[in-house]
Amino acid sequence: MLKGTEVLTTAQMRAIESAAMASGQVTGLDLMERAGRAVADQIRLRWPKAGRATVLCGPGNNGGDGYVVARLLHRAGWQVRVLGMDNTPGPDAAEMKRQWQMIGGIAPLTERELRNGPESDACVDAIFGTGLTRAPEGEIAAILAHLGGSGGRDHRPCVVSVDCPSGMCMDSGAMLGQPRTGGGFAPHARLTVAFDSPKPGHLIGLGPVLCGALVVADIGLQSWRERTLDGPGQRPVRLQAIWPGFDIPDQRFRSPTATLGKHSVSGSHKYSHGHALVLAGGPAKGGAARLSARAALRIGAGLVTVGPSREALHEHSGPPDALMRLAIDDAGGLCDLLADKRINAVCIGPGCGIGRAADLLADLLRARRATVLDADVLTALSRNADLMAGLHGDCVLTPHMGEFARLFPDLAERLEETPTQGPAWSKLDAAREAAARCGAVVLLKGPDTVIAHPDGRARIHSAFDVPWLATAGAGDVLAGMITGLLARGLTPLDAASLGTLIHARAARLFGPGLIADDLPDIVPQVLRALQKFQSSSSVATALPMT
Numbered sequence: 001m002l003k004g005t006e007v008l009t010t011a012q013m014r015a016i017e018s019a020a021m022a023s024g025q026v027t028g029l030d031l032m033e034r035a036g037r038a039v040a041d042q043i044r045l046r047w048p049k050a051g052r053a054t055v056l057c058g059p060g061n062n063g064g065d066g067y068v069v070a071r072l073l074h075r076a077g078w079q080v081r082v083l084g085m086d087n088t089p090g091p092d093a094a095e096m097k098r099q100w101q102m103i104g105g106i107a108p109l110t111e112r113e114l115r116n117g118p119e120s121d122a123c124v125d126a127i128f129g130t131g132l133t134r135a136p137e138g139e140i141a142a143i144l145a146h147l148g149g150s151g152g153r154d155h156r157p158c159v160v161s162v163d164c165p166s167g168m169c170m171d172s173g174a175m176l177g178q179p180r181t182g183g184g185f186a187p188h189a190r191l192t193v194a195f196d197s198p199k200p201g202h203l204i205g206l207g208p209v210l211c212g213a214l215v216v217a218d219i220g221l222q223s224w225r226e227r228t229l230d231g232p233g234q235r236p237v238r239l240q241a242i243w244p245g246f247d248i249p250d251q252r253f254r255s256p257t258a259t260l261g262k263h264s265v266s267g268s269h270k271y272s273h274g275h276a277l278v279l280a281g282g283p284a285k286g287g288a289a290r291l292s293a294r295a296a297l298r299i300g301a302g303l304v305t306v307g308p309s310r311e312a313l314h315e316h317s318g319p320p321d322a323l324m325r326l327a328i329d330d331a332g333g334l335c336d337l338l339a340d341k342r343i344n345a346v347c348i349g350p351g352c353g354i355g356r357a358a359d360l361l362a363d364l365l366r367a368r369r370a371t372v373l374d375a376d377v378l379t380a381l382s383r384n385a386d387l388m389a390g391l392h393g394d395c396v397l398t399p400h401m402g403e404f405a406r407l408f409p410d411l412a413e414r415l416e417e418t419p420t421q422g423p424a425w426s427k428l429d430a431a432r433e434a435a436a437r438c439g440a441v442v443l444l445k446g447p448d449t450v451i452a453h454p455d456g457r458a459r460i461h462s463a464f465d466v467p468w469l470a471t472a473g474a475g476d477v478l479a480g481m482i483t484g485l486l487a488r489g490l491t492p493l494d495a496a497s498l499g500t501l502i503h504a505r506a507a508r509l510f511g512p513g514l515i516a517d518d519l520p521d522i523v524p525q526v527l528r529a530l531q532k533f534q535s536s537s538s539v540a541t542a543l544p545m546t
């Protein structure tokens with residue numbers, strides 16, 4: 001299995017496959033055989049006793065993989081029934097179909113045939129893969145609905161999807177022809193076996209829910225992946241997945257966790273770990289900013305100051321005692337404070353109040369500090385184009401979908417549209433476009449968080465397994481964590497990515513019942529685990545399970 005860390009678009013995947021075949025060292029048939037074998041192996045791993053399988057083969061190479069699966073399961077003693085189309089596929093799939101036909105027959109690929117056939121332990125969905133271009137219709141749409149449980153939940157087959165649940169756009173995680181939010185009938189796979197690398201759709205949109213457990217199988221394309229994507233003059237931007245069990249995954253990048261051990265650098269002192277400022281608001285609004293400040297402290301900022309208005313200062317007298325407090329009345333006061341160049345990271349937004357955030361922001365942006373913009377300040381930004389124009393490359397915006405829609409209404413609207421053609425516009429496209437427009441890192445929050453840099457780099461963090469993270473104040477903690485990491489000297493993209501990872505890990509460690517106040521105090525445990533992981537291994541091995 002691939003130590004999956006990079007995410008490829010379907011276009012990149014096709015380019016790699018073409019390069020491999022053009023080299024003459026591997027044929028399309030070889031790749032199809034390996035793909036089919038990977039799926040059959042995964043099925044046999046999960047069902048060690050030979051059972052009954054129905055294999056649904058579509059019109060193209062995904063169907064070709066299906067014929068390989070059918071042949072290999074038959075060879076392993078399974079009772080295999082194949083439903084296929086009466087078409088002439090490309091040469092590789094045609095050859096695999098021919099080989100199957102020497103073993104068994106092919107029933108028509110219809111919903112009636114599927115519904116009325118004998119029960120099976122596994123239903124292999126090899127109808128569409130990366131070649132999907134439009135919404136499935138007619139008979140195939142009916143089959144896919146059946147796989148999604150249209151005949152009643154009790155009749156929902158146990159689906160193993162080849163490459164992806166059929167009908168899903170692998171670049172976006174959207175089901176073509178269906179609402180973005182789900183609700184239509186779509187194949188819900190128990191297991192999806194993807195090839196070479198995960199695609200964005202496996203990690204965002206409906207993908208993580210529809211794919212079930214995701215296995216990324218190595219089909220021997222690694223050297224072509226490296227050559228094709230790193231070749232001179234043809235460097236498409238790669239995506240990187242932050243797997244649930246891993247941190248910044250690409251070893252060619254400096255490891256951010258290496259900088260987190262507070263006492264690891266001899267002679268280091270608190271100022272060498274940065275000084276973070278969390279701008280708080282007026283009376284009765286201090287909680288959110290204190291959550292941010294506490295998180296910034298826990299994640300390792302050397303010093304953290306919380307800066308409310310003067311009349312709210314007394315509200316911040318409680319613990320933690322390590323936190324410094326300083327009244328900041330207005331933009332002038334902020335400028336005076338920022339004359340101290342040791343303050344190297346600022347968090348603005350949580351509990352700040354929209355008016356105060358707007359008053360402080362222009363001067364803050366002019367001071368060119370690494371800055372996290374969250375909550376109220378995002379609303380202020382959305383109302384003021386001049387403020388928006390002042391954003392710079394050391395800023396990290398952390399909107400949830402609602403805030404994103406206020407900041408970039410046209411991009412959010414596109415994400416609401418029911419996609420009819422692939423590749424469909426995705427959350428990834430939206431975050432990248434937003435980052436390019438505003439010249440800052442944009443972290444679009446959700447169970448599928450996308451972090452985009454203005455230069456096109458992007459990272460995806462899928463955390464569908466911690467729904468309890470959607471709790472009041474969790475965003476304030478995330479903003480504080482990122483601010484603390486910026487204070488520690490991480491780049492905005494790394495700080496946003498690592499903060500997202502640590503945030504989700506802390507929630508996973510705590511489990512259900514979590515409130516935001518719990519998160520900062522679990523950070524030390526997460527950091528210890530990350531450091532242990534870092535020293536024992538530097539590669540990703542985790543597969544996201546749902």
Ligand SMILES: NC(=O)C1=CN([C@@H]2O[C@H](COP(=O)(O)OP(=O)(O)OC[C@H]3O[C@@H](n4cnc5c(N)ncnc54)[C@H](O)[C@@H]3O)[C@@H](O)[C@H]2O)[C@@H](O)CC1
Pocket residue numbers: 017028031032033035058059060061062063064065127128129130131132133134135136137162163195
């Ligand atoms: N290209 C390669 O070398 C390899 C491809 N592999 C498999 O091949 C798949 C891609 O194969 P294809 O490019 O043939 O595409 P698919 O098998 O995904 O799709 C088949 C054909 O269906 C048609 N189609 C698209 N949307 C449709 C719709 N809504 N209704 C009806 N027909 C529709 C398209 O014209 C497409 O050519 C991958 O997902 C993977 O499973 C693997 O065998 C590994 C090697």
Ligand SMILES: [K+]
Pocket residue numbers: 062125126127128129161162163164165166
């Ligand atoms: K499929």
